[in-house]
Amino acid sequence: MQLTLLVPELIWPEPADTLALGQLAAPGFEWLDAHGAMLRSPRQAFEQALADVFGQTNSPYGALRVLGEPTGIDSNAARDGVWLCADPVHLRFHHERIVLADAGAFEISEEEAATLVADLNREFADVGSFYTATARRWYLKLSPAVNPEFCPKSASAIAPLSAIAGRRIDGDLDGKPTAITRWLNEVQMFLHLHPVNEARQMKGQPAINSLWLWGPGALPAPADPGYAAVWSRNPLAAGFARAAGIPNRPQPKTLADLLAHASDDAQLVVLDELLGPVLYEAAEDWRSKFETLERDWLQPLRAALGGPLTQVTLIAPTIYGKLQWTISRGERWKFWKKGQPVTMLARQLAEAA
Known part of the structure; x- marks a missing residue:
């Protein structure tokens, strides 16, 4: 062997x-x-x-990870359409730098995840559909009507979550705004005002104030x-x-x-x-x-x-x-x-x- x-x-x-x-x-x-x-x-x-x-090379990690999910989502849905990992994260300023914490660094309940995803789907239905496999692993399936230029052509253009978790992400956010980064700003404003995050902050928990969108593509x-x-x-x-x-x-x-x-x-x-x-x-x-x-x-x-x-x-x-x-x-x-x-x-x- x-x-x-x-x-x-x-x-x-x-x-x-x-x-x-x-x-x-x-x-x-x-x-x-x-x-x-x-x-x-x-x-x-x-x-x-x-x-x-x-x-x-240039692997569509979103569709592939959906395909491998054991529970929580219909994994066969990955065989159709363009998917992204849309993982919940917390962004904070530290020494004048932006640091990203993924959901492995803080607690998020299944109920909180379900509520946020349901409301994201109501607010941004024109872009696509959000799904949760677990409280920590979320996905976005883009609507067929979305402009192909919405996502980078190369899945490798966006760092995987393990490459940026707990690290400064200033460099990943620099550069010319794109369609997806402009839309992400809208998502961040929506999350900032969401009752789930207001309740989390009242309890001293980090807000789920952004998503890390990575691995776009079809299988x-x-x-x-x-x-x-x-x-x-x-x-x-x-x-x-x-x-x-x-x-x-x-x-x-x-x-x-x-x-x-x-x-x-x-x-x-x-x-x-x-x-x-x-x-x-x-x-x-x-x-x-x-x-x-x-x-x-x-x-x-x-x-x-x-x-x-x-x-x-x-x-x-x-x-x-x-x-x-x-x-x-x-x-x-x-x-x-x-x-x-x-x-x-x-x-x-x-x-x-």
Whole structure:
């Protein structure tokens, strides 16, 4: 079996942070780093790295994520029309800069989401229809009557949510106003005055004062990326799989679980547990989840390369760039290769940036 693991934010973005990296035991990762050939390419968001492993460019993330939604929305609706992710966010000024917080950084109830979306649909019915899959994941399906110039022609022209959550977005808002940014200003004014936000502010909660509109487009033609199955709980990964006609299986808890249920053909596993802690600067949570990943996936890979696995490719989009290690079965015999602690690798990557 050839196994590809996609693990966003595998390396903590602050090399000197001892809370995350101090005395972090990672023999499995260190062995992979020592024995695998590492390639470093320019930085990519998780969503873009996911598109890469499916051989896609300019991916319509909105339609694809709808297609992969397990509940809350008719996923087959993604096969018709132009969709965008329209995720609820909070914009605030911090040191004279605009910072975006996505709904992973604050609480939003299903009732609040349903009320806001229903009222957005009444107010902006001429533009399209809003949908919620969960309180945190919203969508906009554009009306066929909307001018094609309303959205950027390239889905990659708008940063995916994981690339801007918790960060300054001044640069993303600069430039010549477009039809969609002018309309978004109207949406923001509508949300600012909405009773849901008035109630949230009375309770000291951040207002849902904007939407992040990204990933516009219609579903692409099917393409075969060469995997027999995709294993993930991420709706965007599930959507890529469905669009390619590949089964999307529930994410296994461990490598042993995967090997017990997967065929001998090429497999893709998406392990995105480390992404949230990095986006929300939760060092202790990242460390705990890394230790689980190390125990359940990385350490067992060494033995599995002597058994059912013929090759492992580990892909990690990080702040240091997109890192990729490839290790084949024969590499495990090179006993003289020694790994280095994760914190040392992080420092080297930061210095070489």
